[in-house]
Amino acid sequence: MIEPDFLHTTRTAYDSVAVQYAELFANALDDYPLDRAMLSAFADLVRADGAGTVADVGCGPGHVTALLHRLGLTAFGVDLSAEMIAIARAAHPELRFDVGSMTALALEDGELGGVLARYSIIHTPPERLPEVFAEFHRVLVPGGHLLLAFPAHDKPSELAEAFDHKVALAYRWSPDPVAELLRETGLLQVARMVREPEENERAFQQAHLLVRKA
Ligand SMILES: C[S@@+](CC[C@H](N)C(=O)[O-])C[C@H]1O[C@@H](n2cnc3c(N)ncnc32)[C@H](O)[C@@H]1O
Structure with missing residues (x-):
């Protein structure tokens, strides 16, 4: 099968930049207490539902996968970039990390209790977002949770706005249309957190959407 250009470019x-990214973001969550709170709530909800396995999709160097593990979840990471996965495996040899794409996860239907996609949908062209959400829906068990984090913009009539991300062309997303797209996919909103940017976040608000498979 021919790979779409955006996957090749992103990978x-x-x-x-995998080595520099890993160094730069190793302790990034220390600066974001609200993000940690959403991750912690996500972990609590997955545990309350019976603690199914959680995939950290677009896990990068695996630092957030490791946090999910510390929060008591059976978590593994998936990333498009083999270099990122090599770094994640070296840093966290006790955890599972797979090379793969969120557009076609090598997972069974209903296999997961939770999916985390933290800043990893940002390189998905807007017209491909529905297929990614359908894939998240497919791999989740009914009642399973998805936590999405992404830079936001505040024009509710526009799903996406491209911006010149340092690594590859990226999009920030308007939370309302994203939530509507998720709802149409069968992923219903549980909670939403939109916080103001920290100094290094380019004045973009940052959104977390927590949804649940109906
Ligand atoms: C901005 S980084 C975020 C990494 C990590 N989630 C974090 O919070 O630091 C985006 C990551 O998503 C991965 N990614 C982008 N598109 C992907 C796709 N279609 N499937 C899997 N991973 C993808 C990239 O390779 C990269 O490691």
């Missing part, structure tokens, strides 16, 4: 870009 090549992250392969080339």
Whole structure:
């Protein structure tokens, strides 16, 4: 099967910056207490539902996968970039990390209790977002949770706005249309957190959407 250009471009870009990315973001969550609170709530909800396995999709160097593990979840990471996965495996040899794409996860239907996609949908062209959400829906068990984090913009009439991300072309998303797209896919909103940007976040608000498979 021919790979779409955006996957090739994104993989090549992250392969080339994986080492720097891992160094830069190793302790990134220390600065974001509200993000940690959403991750912690997500972990609580997955545990309350019977603690199914959680995939950290677009896990990068695996630091957030490791946090999910510390929060008591059976978590593994998936990433397009083989270089990112090599770094994640070296840093966290006790955890599972797979090379793969969110557009076609090598997972069974209903296999997961939770999916985390933290800043990893940002390189998905807007017209491909429905197929990614359908894939998240497919791999989740009924009642399973998905936590999405992404840079936001505040024009509710526009799903996406491209911005010049340092690694590869990226999009920030308007939470209302994203939530509507998720709802149409069968993923219903549980909670939403939109916070103001920290200094290094380019004045973009940051959104977390927590949804649940009906
Ligand atoms: C901005 S980084 C975020 C990494 C990590 N989630 C974090 O919070 O630091 C985006 C990551 O998503 C991965 N990614 C982008 N598109 C992907 C796709 N279609 N499937 C799997 N991973 C993808 C990239 O390779 C990169 O490692």
